[in-house]
Amino acid sequence: MAQNWAGTYEYRAPRIEVAETIDDVRRLVAAGGRVHALGTRHSFTDLPDTDGTLIDVTRIDPAFALDAEAGTVTVGAGTRYGELALWLEERGWALRNMGSLPHINVGGAIATGTHGSGDRNGVLSGAVTALRYVGADGDLHEVRRGDPDFAAFVVGLGAYGITVSVTLEIQPTFRVRQDIYTGITWDAALADYDELTSAGYSVSVFSLWEPDTIGHVWVKTRLDADDDPVSDTLLDGVRQLGDESPLSGMTNVTELAGVPGPWLLRLPHFRLDMQPSFGDEIQSEYFVDRRDAAAALSAVRELADRIRPHLIVTELRTAAADELWLSPAYQRDVAIIHFTWHNHPDEVAALLPGIEEALAPFRARPHWGKAHRFDRAAMERVHPRLADARAVFEGLDPDGRFVNDHLVRVGVREPR
Known part of the structure; x- marks a missing residue:
């Protein structure tokens, strides 16, 4: 059976499909049924699990794209942070911060609010200026900083689609x-x-x-x-x-x-x-x-x-x-x-x-991806915009294609 990287959580999904391209993701979503994204498997709970199909995005080409004038890089969501860092360093660029493990994939870390440290350094999600995802309709969508509800999309927990690429702020190497x-x-x-x-x-x-x-x-x-x-x-x-x-x-x-x-x-x-x-x-x-x-x-x-x-x-x-x-x-x-x-x-x-x-x-x-005992009521007490985010996700996915037990338990999605 498939497990998380530490071997301490066993996925219950009856199917795991490995996507080689974004079109593969679109095809798998369009096929119907419940789906959820799977990255480098660094969550410790059933947050990324599903009773349908898990779509592993780690084999999709990183498709690195540097925009030196804008100070950004675009990269496939399944790419590990360490691989992105090596690519940037070779070109004289850097990320503002990294997590303790460079092995985590970019999309999963962003979706769960993962972080490094530093009083003046935000969580890794704060570097996102745009992301592209496959929605419940099987189509590719893009949201950018400044768009309506962008603040709901970034730490999105896989609740509204499968993120396939992200654009991040970068700076000169140090x-x-x-x-x-x-x-x-x-x-x-x-x-x-x-x-x-x-x-x-x-x-x-x-x-x-x-x-x-x-x-x-x-x-x-x-x-x-x-x-x-x-x-x-x-x-x-x-x-x-x-x-x-x-x-x-x-x-x-x-x-x-x-x-x-x-x-x-x-x-x-x-x-x-x-x-x-x-x-x-x-x-x-x-x-x-x-x-x-x-x-x-x-x-x-x-x-x-x-x-x-x-x-x-x-x-x-x-x-x-x-x-x-x-x-x-x-x-x-x-x-x-x-x-x-x-x-x-x-x-x-x-x-x-x-x-x-x-x-x-x-x-x-x-932390969204680590072991805790919070339920919907407890999350609503500490996350003042939880209901707003839930409303955005419900509107994007009215049939509950990306709903799972964990998201319902913590109040990010409504039960079906």
């Missing part, structure tokens, strides 16, 4: 170094969380929820020159000379220890040419207003003894606000609390309600 800071106490971090997360272009904290120190802080510094200085201290912690961290010993991690390199080999945590992350894992993630970061982290710390036995690692990140209706960063700068769990499905399922209850006062939004 270089980055990664340094690790250790010894930062929870007291210091929570007293000035903004200073911690603003220490670099992109900052990630890898935590095991130990009682005293917050963990290992990876600071990714955007460089004007390779010999730009970096601070030897951060809050009450110090910069390491080596690369020891919760990910140390893993050969699939991008280069640390302050070695300058191109953006595409530093912004992701993992190397494109190797298996990402840990594998055999479950992931959960929640987004809170950055102003509530210290209080939200303090609330989760109360559960640390229950969390730790089932946790591989937590990663704490940030992202800037946007105007995309179903984005986890819609109209608020966010602090992000991520959990990579051991493959303990029953124990993780039992933990999530407690974590979500602890985060409820902060109107936490879950």
Whole structure:
């Protein structure tokens, strides 16, 4: 049976068809029945599943198209971010940011509001200026920034069609170094969380929820020159000379220890040419207003003894606000609390309600593609434009061709 990349979710769809061209997608949609897009399989739930046909778009030609004057690139939605990054770097261009895994496909990452880190960096979806999708009628459609309801389409969860290509903002290439800071106490971090997360272009904290120190802080510094200085201290912690961290010993991690390199080999945590992350894992993630970061982290710390036995690692990140209706960063700068769990499905399922209850006062939004327990009512409490987005999707797909159980459960589509 087909599974997600980590092997922790098994697709129930009776058919998986691999599209080689956009015309293949149109043909499969026009054939009738329920359909849904399938990318590089990085979701941890039934979000991309269907009781009809899954259409794998990862084999469609990337058809890279650079518009240097506009500062954009157009690429097939099934293309992995790392492949796009290599193509751009060869031509002197870059994306503003990348997720921790360069293995994820562009369309799927955008549709779920996936992100990297950085106080001033939005989620990856914010770079979209246009997208093309096959709708319920089997025809190819295009929407562009400024069009009516564009803000509903981008983080669209596959709820209205199958995205086949996207246009993204780009910028000239740049270089980055990664340094690790250790010894930062929870007291210091929570007293000035903004200073911690603003220490670099992109900052990630890898935590095991130990009682005293917050963990290992990876600071990714955007460089004007390779010999730009970096601070030897951060809050009450110090910069390491080596690369020891919760990910140390893993050969699939991008280069640390302050070695300058191109953006595409530093912004992701993992190397494109190797298996990402840990594998055999479950992931959960929640987004809170950055102003509530210290209080939200303090609330989760109360559960640390229950969390730790089932946790591989937590990663704490940030992202800037946007105007995309179903984005986890819609109209608020966010602090992000991520959990990579051991493959303990029953124990993780039992933990999530407690974590979500602890985060409820902060109107936490879950990552759309990761394990959570939110239903329609809970989503409506934290996503103020959910009903508006649902109305757009229902209008585009009145017969429910792209409806699945997950989208109904979280209120993105109406039941059929």
